Structures are given as structure tokens and as C-alpha cells.
Amino acid sequence: MRGDSRATRERLIKAATQEFAAHGIAGGRVERIAKAARSNKAQIxxxxxxxxxxxxxxxxALVVQATQEVTMDPTDLPGYAGRLFDGYERMPEVSRLAAWxxxxxxxxxxxxxxxxxxSxxxxxxxxxxxxxxKLPDRFSPAELLTLTLTLAATWTAQTPEYHSVARGSGYAGRRRVITDAVAALLRP
Structure with a gap:
């Protein structure tokens, strides 16, 4: 029975992730979450x-997952930004949920x-x-982290219309722009 409870919770979290990413909290519907999770509103x-x-x-749950999956080496902030970018590309719902x-x-x-x-x-x-x-001190530690995080999320923060006019860079090109931009912050 305990396994059923855990499986139900996991299905509800998964279904709610998709629902809230698409519609936010106000627009999210408990009925749709329950149906997608093969559950019911009472269980939610x-x-x-x-x-x-x-x-x-x-x-x-997404915060915990992201902080465990994407570790930071302070001496490789460009690599960290690249891995964050990879995560945003792999799981676009993260950016949407953060915005909501x-x-x-x-x-x-x-x-x-x-x-x-x-943080x-x-x-x-x-x-x-x-x-x-090992790192320049032109920016405070908090500023440097903020800039790195912001650059890593640059492409996910843009509107779909911008993506349609910014053709040609592709995944690898967008990732390179991010890692190069963070590297540029670290030049003396």
C-alpha cells in the first residue's frame, strides 16, 4: 500500500508539473491534473x-533536482552556465515554472x-x-553568480518570436554564446 501512495504522489507531481508549466497556478486545473495522473481530485x-x-x-522538487544535477565549480563558471543551459533545454518546464x-x-x-x-x-x-x-574580483561573488545564472537562462527568457528571427545559431551555437559570455566576465 505504501508503494501505491508513493506512486500516486509521483504521478500527481509529474502531471502537475506539466499543467502548471503550461497554465500557471491560476490557470492550472486540478481536474486535468487528476485525469493526467490517473487519480482524482480528492487524492490531490x-x-x-x-x-x-x-x-x-x-x-x-524541481529546485532540489536542479541543484543536485547541476553542480558548480567556481573555477569553471562557463562550464556551469553551459550545464544550466543544457538543463533548461532538456527541461523547458523549469523556466516556465520559475516564471509562474x-x-x-x-x-x-x-x-x-x-x-x-x-545560492x-x-x-x-x-x-x-x-x-x-582563481577568479577576478571585478564583480562581487553575488554579482558574478547572478550574471552567470542570467546568461545561462538567456535563451529560455526570450519570446518564441525572437527565436524565429535569431535563426542559425542552433543548440550548440546558443550554448557557445552563453559559455563565451560567462568566460568574458572572467577576463581581467
């Missing part, structure tokens, strides 16, 4: 309590501890690398 409320709490569970989170949930939710802790760890690692002379 049993396991998560509310649609908003289900979104939080989806977003928290910022728009619909961030103020009510408060800081997500795993994001805060992960502080990265900032500390960049700061240590700067003190050891």
Missing part, C-alpha cells in the same frame, strides 16, 4: 492540501530555503575562489 487534496501547495511541491512562481507565488510563499542555501553556498565558493586568485 489528501496529499497536498491545496492547489497552491501542490504547485509548491512541484517547484520545490515569480508571478503568482513568490510573495505568498516566502523564500525557499533550498534556493537560499544553494549562499555558491556565493561563498565564488568568494573563496576570488580570495585565492
Amino acid at each position: 487534496y489528501h496529499y497536498f492540501g491545496s492547489k497552491e501547495a501542490l504547485f509548491d511541491a512541484v517547484f520545490d 512562481y515569480r508571478l503568482e507565488r513568490a510573495e505568498q510563499h516566502g523564500p525557499i530555503r533550498s534556493i537560499v542555501d544553494s 549562499l553556498d555558491k556565493i561563498d565558493a565564488i568568494g573563496r575562489a576570488q580570495k585565492e586568485g
